[in-house]
Amino acid sequence: MRAAFASSFDADNPLAALTVGEQPEPTHPEDDWVTVQVRASSINHHDLWSLRGVGLGADRLPMILGCDAVGTAPDGTDVVVFPLVVDPGDPRGMSILSEHFPGTFAERVAVPRMNLLPLPAGLSATDAACLPTAWLTAWRMLTTKGRVDEADAVLVQGAGGGVATAAVALAVALGKRVYATSRDAGKRQRIAELGATALEPGARLPERVDVVIETVGEATFDHSLKSAAPMARIVVSGATAGHEPKVNLRRVFAMQLEILGTSMGTPGELTELLTFCAEHEVRPVVDSVVPFSRIEEAFARLHSGEAFGKIVIDHTA
Template identity: 90%
Template sequence: MRAAYASAFDADNPLAALTVGDRPEPTRPEPDWVTVQVRASSLNHHDLWSLRGVGLSGDQLPMILGCDAVGTDPDGNEVVIYPVVPTPGDPRGVSILSEHFPGTFAERVAVPRMNLLPLPTGLSATDAACLPTAWLTAWRMLTTKGRVADGESVLVQGAGGGVATAAVALGVALGKRVYATSRDAAKRERITELGATAVEPGARLPERVDVVIETVGAATFDHSLKSAAPMARIVVSGATAGHEPKVNLRRVFAMQLEILGTSMGTPDELTELLAFCAEHEVRPVVDSVVPFSRIEDGFARLASGDVFGKVVIDHTA
C-alpha cells in the first residue's frame, strides 16, 4: 500500500527524510485491533519532529507518519481514530500513532477497536480529521486543564498553528473573551475574523486574563506571566520557540499562578469535542486540503510556517 514515512532523520531539513512509497499492509499486534481504510488525515508538527528524529530511534525506521485520521472500519462505519494507543514498552504506558505503531499517512492503518469513535452527523471527514490531535489538545487546555469559566478571558500565544488556532476558535465558540498574538499582520486579520482580539506579540492587553494557552515557549512565556490575572492558569503544550524560558517565580507565587503541562486528551474528551463541534456547528480552521498523491506538498506547506490552521490530506484523491 502507498504510505508516507520517515526513512531517515534530518534535523536541519526534515523534508529530506520523508519518503512516499509502498509499505506492507498493517498488521494487528493484538486480537482487538482492526484495520481502518483511511479517508482523510491531517498534518501536525509532531510529524516534522519525527522526521528530525525526535521521539524515534533509528531501529524504528521506516516509520509511517501521521496521528490523525477519519476512515471506514471493517463493518463499514465511518469512524474517527483516537490516536493514543496502549504501549507497554513506553515509559508513559501509551504512545501516539507513528511513535511505536505505524501512523495514518497510508491507505490503511491498524488501531485498537476501542480507539474508534463514530463520525458525528454534520461533520465531514475533512473537518473531523483535524480534531484528534491539535484540536483535542486545545480543548483539553481550555476545559480540563484551564477550567475556563463563565465570564473569564483567554490569551492564546502564537495563533496560526494548529493548536493555537484551534484554541482561538474553541475559546470564541465557548463564549469567552479571547486575545491572540501573532507576528504576522495577515494572521492577525484572520484571528479577528474568528471573533478574537488580535495583538502583536508582547503587547499590553486590555485586561489580565484567566487562562493562557502557551505553545510557543521561551519567546512568549514572560508575556504570558505578565498577562495573567491572579489565580490564572497558564497551560503549556508546546515550546516551538524554546523550551527553557526564564520564569519570574516571585510573580508565580505572588499572583498564585498555576503552570500546567498537558498533551493530547482522553477518548472521553475527544467524544465531547466531536459532539461540541457538531452541536454548535464549529468547524476547524483548514489552511489547505492536499491530495494524498501530493502529500509532500502538504509537508512543505507545514514546514514553511505560513499555515493558518490545519493542513488536511485527502486520501480519496
C-alpha cells in the first residue's frame, strides 16, 4: 500500500528524511485491533520532529508517519481514530501512532477497536481529521486543565500554529474574551477574523486573564506570567521557542498562579470535542487540503512556518 514514512533522520532538513512509497499492509498486534481504510488525515509538528529523529529510534525505521485520521471501519461505519495507543513498552504507558505503531499517512492503518469513535453527522471527514491531536490538545488545555468555564478572558500565545489557532477558535466559541499574540501581521489579521483581539508578542493586555494557553515557551512565558490574573491557570503544552524560561516565583505564589502541563487528551474528551463542534457548528481552521499524491508539498508548507491552521491530506485523491 502507498504510505508516507520516515526512512532516515535529518535534524537540519527533515524533509530529506521523508519517503513516499510502498509499505506492508497493517498487522494486528492484538486480537482486538482492526484495520481502518483512511479517508483523510492531517499533519502535525510531531511528524516533522519524527523526521528529525526526536521520539523515534533508528531501530523502528521505516516508520509510517501521521497521528490523525478519519476513515471507514470494517463494518462500513465512518470513524474518527483516537491516536493514543496503550503501550507497556513506553515509559508513559502509551504512545501516539507513528512512534511505536505505524501511523495514518497510508491507505490503511491498524488500531485497537476501542480507539474508533463515530464521526458525528454534519462533520466532514476533512474537518474531523484536524481534531484528534492539535484540537484535542487545545480542548483539554481550555476545559480540563484551564477550567475555562470559570474564566471570562483567555490569552493564547503564538496563534497561527495548529494548537494555538484551535484554542482561539474554541475559546471564542465558548463565549470568552480572547486575546492572541503573533509575530506575523498577516496571521494577526486572520486571528482577528476568528473573533479574538490580536496583539503583537509582549503587548500589554487591557485586562488580566484567567487562562493562558502557552505553546511557545521561553520567548513568551514572562509575558504570560505578567498577563495572568490572581489564581489564573497557565496551561503549557509546548515550548517551540525555548523550554527553560526564567520564572518569577514571587509572582507565582503572590498571585496564586497555577502552571499546568498537558498533552493530547482522552477518548472521552475527544468525544466531547466532536460533539461540541458538531452541535455548535464550530469548524477547524484549515490552511489547505492536499491530495495524498502531493503529500510532500504538505510537509514543505508546514515546515515553512507559513501555514495558518491545519493542513489536511485527502487520501481519496
